[in-house]
Every structure is written in structure tokens, then in C-alpha cells.
Amino acid sequence: MGTAQQDKVPFYEKSALGVGALAAFFGYAGVSILAYPVYNMMLGVSAAWIGVALMIPRLWDAITDPVMGKISDNFHSRLGRRKPFIVGGAISMGILFALLWHVPTGWSDQLKITYFIVMQLLYFTAYTVFSVPYNALTYEMTPDYNERTRVMAFCAFFHKTGELLGGWMLPIATALGIWLVADAQELNMSGVQAMGWIVGVVIMLGIGSMPGLIVKERFKKKTQVQQKVKLWDSIKGSCSSPAFLILVAIIVLNTLSGVLAMGIDQYLLVYFMNNGDMAAGLIQKGLLTSGYGIVGFASIPVITWLAGKFGKKGSLFFVYGLMVFGGIMKWFIFTPGHPIFYIGKVAIDPIILIDPLLCGPMWVAVKIMLASMMADICDEDELKHDQRREGMFSAVFSWIEKMVVSLAYLGTGFALALAHFNPELGGAQAPETFTRMRLFLAGAPALTAIFAIVALFFYPITAKRAANTRQQLEDRRGTV
Structure with missing residues (x-):
């Protein structure tokens, strides 16, 4: 349409x-x-x-x-x-x-x-x-x-x-x-x-x-006549929405895996791929971060087109499938022995740029799609409760996201401890330490992406259902 x-x-x-x-x-x-x-x-x-x-x-x-x-x-x-x-x-x-x-x-x-x-x-x-x-x-x-x-x-x-x-x-x-x-x-x-x-x-x-x-x-005038939004009723209403709970599950999975991978990859770049050479490792980390930024910008029009062509769920299925493959590929990408070329004295490993190509689009897609899907959920909430409660949905979603980010930063330290990483050893860590770190780096994004795909199968709002909800709302309270 x-x-x-x-x-x-x-x-x-x-x-x-x-x-x-x-x-x-x-x-x-x-x-x-x-x-x-x-x-x-x-x-x-x-x-x-x-x-x-x-x-x-x-x-x-x-x-x-x-x-x-x-x-x-x-x-x-x-x-x-x-x-x-x-x-x-x-x-x-x-x-x-x-x-x-x-x-x-x-x-x-x-x-x-x-x-x-x-x-x-x-x-x-x-x-x-x-x-x-x-x-x-x-x-x-x-x-x-x-x-x-x-x-x-x-x-x-x-x-x-x-x-x-x-x-x-x-x-x-x-x-x-x-x-x-x-x-x-x-x-x-x-x-x-x-x-x-x-x-x-x-x-x-x-x-x-x-x-x-x-x-x-849009709703400045319409909401002046609606009943007062009550705090506890709104929180219960938000958490009783299956669509909302599915989005919460997805953002929890994304944030936990993303921050974990973000911390571990830097350690592998410095200590595993560059034998403890911090300068070389951080340069490659900067290159990797820039790659994610460039891929992120380039993905915005592509993700928007995919959503218009295949729906919001369809676009997320695509990027999560790419993320599963990208997580598996991290095992091979973050390992020494790749061909290196030099710009001056700076060593560049071009293989690591495969990582943002595979995993970068997911972060942009989630930023766009989850917010867009939240707007659809607010319409369904109005149809059910006859109130516009975007503020409450925003508050609950925002707090969950912030809490998970804070916990995920603690998770990075926990993962390093489980891997028995010792910073005093530099690049001379035990082989099994690097193996555990690589398993964290590859497994976290791949597994959480699989769980997100499973959760998306149960997400109920399609373009057709959203259009039907809108029609019922406008029949009841008029166009806003």
C-alpha cells in the first residue's frame, strides 16, 4: 500500500x-x-x-x-x-x-x-x-x-x-x-x-x-479528552502486550551480545592477532569501528527499502540471518595469519572488514525497525484501552534497554574471567584462553540472532493488521 x-x-x-x-x-x-x-x-x-x-x-x-x-x-x-x-x-x-x-x-x-x-x-x-x-x-x-x-x-x-x-x-x-x-x-x-x-x-x-x-x-488535541493514564495500569498494560514483550526480548538479546562482542574483539585484536602489540591492535580496532560506521550509514536506505518491500519482520529476518552467518565467520576473521599490507608503518588487516559487512546492518535495522514497530504497538494499545500511552511504552522500553547495557558491560568482564585472561601475560596467554574468548565472540551474536529469529516468528503485527487497526481507530475517534 x-x-x-x-x-x-x-x-x-x-x-x-x-x-x-x-x-x-x-x-x-x-x-x-x-x-x-x-x-x-x-x-x-x-x-x-x-x-x-x-x-x-x-x-x-x-x-x-x-x-x-x-x-x-x-x-x-x-x-x-x-x-x-x-x-x-x-x-x-x-x-x-x-x-x-x-x-x-x-x-x-x-x-x-x-x-x-x-x-x-x-x-x-x-x-x-x-x-x-x-x-x-x-x-x-x-x-x-x-x-x-x-x-x-x-x-x-x-x-x-x-x-x-x-x-x-x-x-x-x-x-x-x-x-x-x-x-x-x-x-x-x-x-x-x-x-x-x-x-x-x-x-x-x-x-x-x-x-x-x-x-x-499529532495527538495534542485528541488526548485532552482521554482518561488519565495511570502508572501501574499502564505498566501492566505494556507488559501484557505479546508484541511489546517480543520487542523487549529482542533488544535484550541484541544488547547483551553486542556489548560482549564489542569488548572481546578488542582484546583479541591486541593480544591474539598482534601478540600484545597494543598500538597495532588499537589501530585495527579503529579501522573496524570505522567499518561499522560506514556500513551503518550505507545500510539505512537498504533497510528502509527492504521494510517497504518485505515488511518489517521480513527485513529483520534478513539481517538476523546475515548476523548468524557473521557470528560464525568471527571465528575465522579474528585469528592471526591473514595477509597484511602497510600504509607507512601502520599494518592493515583487510579481512577484519568482512565483520562489519556481515554484522553491521543488523544494528541499523534494529534501531529503525523496533522504533517503527513500537509505533504500531501504540496503535493496538489505543484500540484496546482507548488511550494514547506512548510515554509509558517509551519509559518501560528505555529503562530495560539502559539496564541491559549496564549489565552487559559487567558481562564483558565476566567473559574475560571465564576465559582466564591475565593482562600481565600480554600475548602469551594460554591457547585455551584465546579459544574461549573466540567462542564468546562468535557464539554470542550467532546464538542471540537465532533466538531473535525465533521470537520474530511470534510477532503478530503485519502491514495488513496495522492497516486494519488504523481503520478501526479512525472509525471510532476520527482521523488525527
Whole structure:
């Protein structure tokens, strides 16, 4: 079915909504990118305490995310339900992000980690105020099954842009520190603090406000007459939706396998493929990361076309099948002995670029498709409960995703411990250690992709069913 003209979202609105994903990426990932280099390497705080400090906000999110979802669903103003919170959250998030890195260096380790925890709680509260209404807004942009996918493709593009830019935060902070402190030759607090204000003001405050200032809300008037959304009823309603639970299972599987593989591959590149040569291994890791970025950008139009041609489930079946093959191929890709060519003194292993070609498309497809499928689920929820509760779905989904990411980072350390990896041995690890690490790297993505394919077989919403749901909604409450 083609998309009716009135269901199409204008390019400028797609763009304004999409750039919000750039702010959302830095809003969540920015802290984890800088936490260990700043608080451990520069300020000397125990890495174990930093890990605990990074987990504490996830417990706080379990309260604030659903509460924010309820507030956003029930809020009414001349500007809408979502937009005032998006702008207010972006402003407070940007300022608090900058202040995270202004801890006094003369304080004791206990005071430093206390400052970090308190500022994180304030900061992630502001992030919740921004992100929950923002995600809810993406779900309600259009009633059209295929246009939703195209809208989410814009968000995926800017999210992928954030991933590429995020890798430059530390190098730029180092360069700023050298410029601000003439005798400094490495990362220092002046550079970090300058980077904090640049990211906070330009990306979070400035760019993050654009969805709230430019994008239109479809349900601003319709929801003014609906019954109040209740917190516990909404959580139960979300978790009683089979389609929603299937998406939750998929994101849990993806995140766990992705973060595990992301940690293990770097160790194999350094210690197994380059015999402990950290410089050579990290160069190849940078090449691999760039490959994922390029493949991610190139995959966006392909995934969008596949979804229009074969449906959302069909496109996911394709990329997960590719992921199963890619997981198996990791066993052969991440091994020494490949042909090497040199650019100057830099050794390049082109075989490792097969990895992003096989596994990269899945990450873009999930970013696009799961958000688009969430919008379809919100329609079915309205048909069943006669309420628009995008905020609650956004809150529950967001918290689960953030919690799994935090747990997955712990899982990387657990996997290394099970493999009996000893950093003091460098490249002279026992052969069985590398074998176990390669099994983790290859097995995690392949097995989780198989489980995701199985889960998708039970996902009930098709294009035909979504169109029928929309027709019933419009017969009941009119076109919105």
C-alpha cells in the first residue's frame, strides 16, 4: 500500500526529529565514554567504584522513567504533551553534563565519587525528562505503517552520526587541554571541562531542543479528552502486550551480545592477532569501528527499502540471518595469519572488514525497525484501552534497554574471567584462553540472532493488521 500524502511527514520535521537522536546518543553514552578516563586515569578513583557509580543511576531510572512516562502522557499545554519537556530536559541536561566534569581535583577519592554519583542522578533525571517524551514523540509522528519506518530512518542516521562523533570526544578533549594548558601533553581536566561545555551546550541544549521547537504533535488535541493514564495500569498494560514483550526480548538479546562482542574483539585484536602489540591492535580496532560506521550509514536506505518491500519482520529476518552467518565467520576473521599490507608503518588487516559487512546492518535495522514497530504497538494499545500511552511504552522500553547495557558491560568482564585472561601475560596467554574468548565472540551474536529469529516468528503485527487497526481507530475517534 502506498503512503497517502496527508500521512507523509515533511522533510524538515523528519530532520528536526532525527537530530534529537544525536542529542539522545550523547545524553546516554557521553558519560560512559568519559567516566573511566576522567575519574580513574586522571583523578585516580578506583575503577571498581566507578563501575558501581555508573550502575546506581539505572536503579534511579527504574523510578523516574515510568513516572516521566505517566507525566508526559497526562500533560496538556498549548504546546502539547511532549514538546515542553523535550526543550526543558535538553536545557537542563546540557548544563548538568558540563558540570559532571567540574569536580574539585583536591578532594579525596570518597568526595570525588560522591560528587560523581550525585551529579549523575541529577543529570540522568534531566536526561529522562528529555528522552522519554522524545521517544514517545517519534512513535506518534504518522499513522502510516511504512512512513513510520522512513521517520525512524532519519533518527537512525543521526544516532549513527553520534556513534562516530562520540569516538572523537577524548582526542578532542586532549587537543583542547594542550591548547588551554600550554605545557600539558596529555588529557587534562581543562580539556575535559571544555569538551563538556561544547557537548552540553551545542549538542544537548542546542540540537536537543530542536524536536521540541519545530516538530508538530499529532495527538495534542485528541488526548485532552482521554482518561488519565495511570502508572501501574499502564505498566501492566505494556507488559501484557505479546508484541511489546517480543520487542523487549529482542533488544535484550541484541544488547547483551553486542556489548560482549564489542569488548572481546578488542582484546583479541591486541593480544591474539598482534601478540600484545597494543598500538597495532588499537589501530585495527579503529579501522573496524570505522567499518561499522560506514556500513551503518550505507545500510539505512537498504533497510528502509527492504521494510517497504518485505515488511518489517521480513527485513529483520534478513539481517538476523546475515548476523548468524557473521557470528560464525568471527571465528575465522579474528585469528592471526591473514595477509597484511602497510600504509607507512601502520599494518592493515583487510579481512577484519568482512565483520562489519556481515554484522553491521543488523544494528541499523534494529534501531529503525523496533522504533517503527513500537509505533504500531501504540496503535493496538489505543484500540484496546482507548488511550494514547506512548510515554509509558517509551519509559518501560528505555529503562530495560539502559539496564541491559549496564549489565552487559559487567558481562564483558565476566567473559574475560571465564576465559582466564591475565593482562600481565600480554600475548602469551594460554591457547585455551584465546579459544574461549573466540567462542564468546562468535557464539554470542550467532546464538542471540537465532533466538531473535525465533521470537520474530511470534510477532503478530503485519502491514495488513496495522492497516486494519488504523481503520478501526479512525472509525471510532476520527482521523488525527
